[in-house]
Amino acid sequence: MFVQGTFTLSRNTLGGEATINEEFNGFGCEGENQSPQLSWKDSPEGINSFAITVYYPDAPTGSGWVALGSVDIPANTSELKSGSR
Numbered sequence: 001m002f003v004q005g006t007f008t009l010s011r012n013t014l015g016g017e018a019t020i021n022e023e024f025n026g027f028g029c030e031g032e033n034q035s036p037q038l039s040w041k042d043s044p045e046g047i048n049s050f051a052i053t054v055y056y057p058d059a060p061t062g063s064g065w066v067a068l069g070s071v072d073i074p075a076n077t078s079e080l081k082s083g084s085r
Contacts, residue, residue: 005042012037039079047075
C-alpha cells in the first residue's frame with residue numbers, strides 16, 4: 001500500500017514577514033523586489049507543473065496586491081532560489 005506524504009512548503013529567507021529584500025520597488029516602496037527562497041517536498045503524484053502566487057488581500061488598492069506570480073514551474077522542481085524569476 002502506498003501512502004502519499006504531506007505536501008510541505010518551506011522557506012529559508014522569510015520569518016513570517018517580507019523583508020526589504022522581498023519588498024516591491026515602486027509605488028513609494030524602496031525594496032529590492034526579490035522573490036523569496038521557497039522549497040517543497042512530497043508533491044502529489046501525477047502533477048504536470050507548479051504555480052506560485054503571493055497575494056496580500058489587505059493592500060490599500062481596493063482589490064489586494066499580487067506580489068509574486070510564477071506559473072508552469074516544472075514538476076521535477078523542488079526549490080526556487082531567492083531572486084528567481
